[in-house]
Amino acid sequence: YLQESESENKLDGETASDSESKSDFGGSSPVPTSDDTPEVLNRALSNLSSRWKNWWVRGILTLAMITFFFIIIYLGPMVLMTIVMCVQIKCFHEIITIGYNVYHSYDLPWFRTLSWYFLLCVNYFFYGETVTDYFFTLVQREEPLRILSKYHRFISFALYLTGFCMFVLSLVKKHYRLQFYMFGWTHVTLLIVVTQSHLIIHNLFEGMIWFIVPISCVICNDIMAYMFGFFFGRTPLIKLSPKKTWEGFIGGFFSTVLFGLLLSYVMSGYRCFTCPVEFNNDTNSFTVDCEPSELFQLQEYNIPVVLQSVVGWKTVRMYPFQIHSIALSTFASLIGPFGGFFASGFKRAFKIKDFANTIPGHGGIMDRFDCQYLMATFVNVYIASFIRGPNPSKLIQQFLTLRPDQQLHIFNTLKAHLVDRGILGSLEDA
C-alpha cells in the first residue's frame, strides 16, 4: 500500500517537462544499467580501452544472437513459436516495469496481478484463434477442445470482463489516476506487443521464409545503416536520434534490398522454408512439405532496357518471391526505422537509457525489437492483400456450422463452378 506522505516525497522530482535545467535528476535519475557482461568477456577484454571494449562486447553479443537465431530456425516451427512467445512476454514485462518506475506505482493493489492476467487473456484469445485455424482436425477430435473452440470468443470475452470488473473493484480512493494510467499503459502495451507477436506467428505459418526474410532485413538494415554511418556518416537524419545519418539511412536501404534479394534467392530453393507449416494429425508433428507455389518457381524476367546496359544481360531468372522481397526490404529500411525513432522518443520521454539490461551492450529485448514492430504487421497485411487467399480449412470449419440447406446450396454452386472450369470432369466423375 502506498503511504500518502511517502508518495508525496517521491514524486517531487518529476515533471512532464523534459527540460534539462530543472534538477530532475535529483529526485529520480534514470537507473544506471548495471554491468551485465559475463566475467569471461570482462577478463578477455580487460586490456582494451573502454570504447573498443564496448564495441567488442556489442559485436560478440550480436554474433551470439544471430547464431542463436540460426539454431532455433534449424530446430523448427514449434521452437520458433515458443521463442516468439518468450520474447513477447519479456517485452511486455519490460514495458510494464518501466510504467511502474515512471509512476512509482509498484505497490498499487492488485496491479501486478491484473497486468499479467490481461496478458494471459489476450494471449488465450489469440492462441485460441490460431489453434482453431491451423489445428482444425485435432480440435474436432478432442471433445473438450471442440467446445472451447466453438465458444472461444465468448469465453475470452468473459475472461476479459472478469479482469475489467476486478480492475473497477480495485480502484482505491487516492490512487484513481495512477490506476487509470496503469490500465491505459497495460492496454497500449498489449496492443503493441501481443498483437505483433501473433501476427509474426501467422506469418510463420504461411512459410518460414515469410518470417525469416523480414526479420533478417530489419537486422541487416540496422547493422548496415550503422556501418555506413560509421564510415561515411555526415548529415544528421533526425533530431530524435542524433547518431543516425542520411548516409547511413540510404546506404542501409540499398544494402538491405540487395541482401533481401540474395537471401530470398537462397531460401526459395528449399521446401522447408517456402512451404506452409502444417500439423500432421497422424504423426502429431509439424510438417513442411508441399508442392512449391508459383512464387517459388524460377521464372524468366525481361530486364528493363535501362538496366540492360548496366548489367549486360537481356533476361534474368528469378523467383517471383524476390520481387516481393524488394517490397519487404524497402519497408524494412524506410519505415522500419520509424519504429526505432518511436522507441527513442519513448526512452527520452521517460528518461531511460535502455528498456532493460538483459543483453549486455545492447540493452533490453525491447531495444532489439523496436524496429520489428511495424514489420510484422506490414508483412501480415501484405500477405493478406497480395499473396494468400482465404484459408481452406477455416472455410470448411465455417461450412460445417451452417444449416443443411445452406450447405447443400453452397456445395451445388461449388460443384457447378468446378465443372464449368473443367477442374471437375463430367458430373459422374465426382
Add this chain to the structure above:
Amino acid sequence: EVDLEERLRELDLRSDSDIPDVPPPTDSTPEILKRALSGLSARWKNWWIRGILSLAMISGFFLIIYLGSFMLMLLVLSIQVKCYHEIITIGYRVYHSYDLPWFRSLSWYFLLCVNYFFYGETVADYFATFVQRREQLQFLIRYHRFISFALYLTGFCMFVLSLVKKHYRLQFYMFAWTHVTLLITVTQSHLVIQNLFEGMIWFLVPISSVICNDITAYIFGFFFGRTPLIKLSPKKTWEGFIGGFFSTVVFGFIFSYFLAQHQYFVCPVEYNSETNRFVTECEPSELFQMKKYSVPPLLQAVLGWETVNMYPFQMHSFALSTFASLIGPFGGFFASGFKRAFKIKDFADTIPGHGGIMDRFDCQYLMATFVHVYITSFIRGPNPSKLLKQLLILQPEQQLSVYKTLKSHLVEKGILQPSLRG
C-alpha cells in the same frame, strides 16, 4: 513557449490531490426551460430538467428508429465522433496540451483512419452486390486492409516526425490517450452497427435494457435505497441494483415480445441494389416464431400455467437484460472512477442536466461488445454468400480438395445421396 514551460512545470501527474480542477461546465439549459421552471426550488428544477431531457432523448430515439436503419447508422456515427471529441478534450485539459504541435490534426486523422478501416470492412460485407458493379470500389475493397494500414502508418510517421524536444512525454501521453479512446469508442460503435445489421431488435433491446436499468435502478434507489453499493459511486445502492435487475429482466421480456412480431425489427438489414435502399423483409427465423414452452414445476405453482407461448428470442433477451443489469453498471463505475481520477464532474455539458454524450453512454460500452460476441457465439452462423465468395477465390487444387471434403461430409450426414459410382 515560455508560457507552456511554466504550465508544464506546474503539472504534477501522479498525486491526485494536486490536479488543478477543470472549470465547472457552463449551464447550457435553454432559456425556455429556465423561464418555465423559474418558480421552483433548485432541487426540483434540476429534477424537472433531467426528466424533460430524458423524455426528449427517448422521443428522439423513437423518431430515429422510425426513420430507419440508415438514419440509425448516421446517429451512431455522430455519437461516436462526439464521444471521441469529449474524451480527447478532457485529455487536452488534463495535460494542458491543447497547443501541442500537430496534435489536434493527428487525433482527428487517426479517428478517420480507424473509421475508414471499419466502414470499409462493413461495406465490403453487406454491400457486396453494390460494390461489384463499380470498378473503383472493387479496387478499394480488394486492397482495403493494405490501404488502411498505409493510411495509419502515415499518421504514425507524422507523429514521430512531430516529436518536439521538450514535449516528448506529453506527446506520448496524448498518443496513448488517443489510441485507448479509439479502442473504446470506435470499436464499440462499429460493433453496434454490426448488431444493427443483424436485425434492429438486436440493437434496440440491449440499448433499451441499459436505459431501463439506469432509470429503474435510480427509482428503486430513490424510494428504497439504504445500503451503499460501491465506494466509487456513493449514490448507488444495493436496493436500486437488485430492483433494477428484476425490472430490467421483466422489461426485456415484454419489449422483446412486442418487437418480435414485426418483420421491420426482426429481419437482417439488407441493401437492395435495385431500389438502392435498405430493406428489412424476410422469412422470420426460428428465433422469432412462437413456441410452446413447459413452465418448470416450481413456477407452475406461482403462475398457474402449465405451458406458455413465447418467442425463443425472449430467452435470449433474458441473457441480454441480465448482462445489462449486472455487468453494464461496471462500465458506469469505470467512467465514475475516470471522472474522479481526472477531477471532472461530467464529460462535457452537451445535454443540460445530464452532462455530455459520454455520460449517457458509459454503461453502453460493454453492452455492444457483449451483444456482438453473443450473436457470433450463439446465434448467427457464418454468412453463406460470403463463404461462397471466398471458396470461389481459392486455387483450383484447393477448391477440389474442399469439394471432396464437403462431399464426404454431406454424404455422411445423409444430406447428399452417395453417387452411383461409389
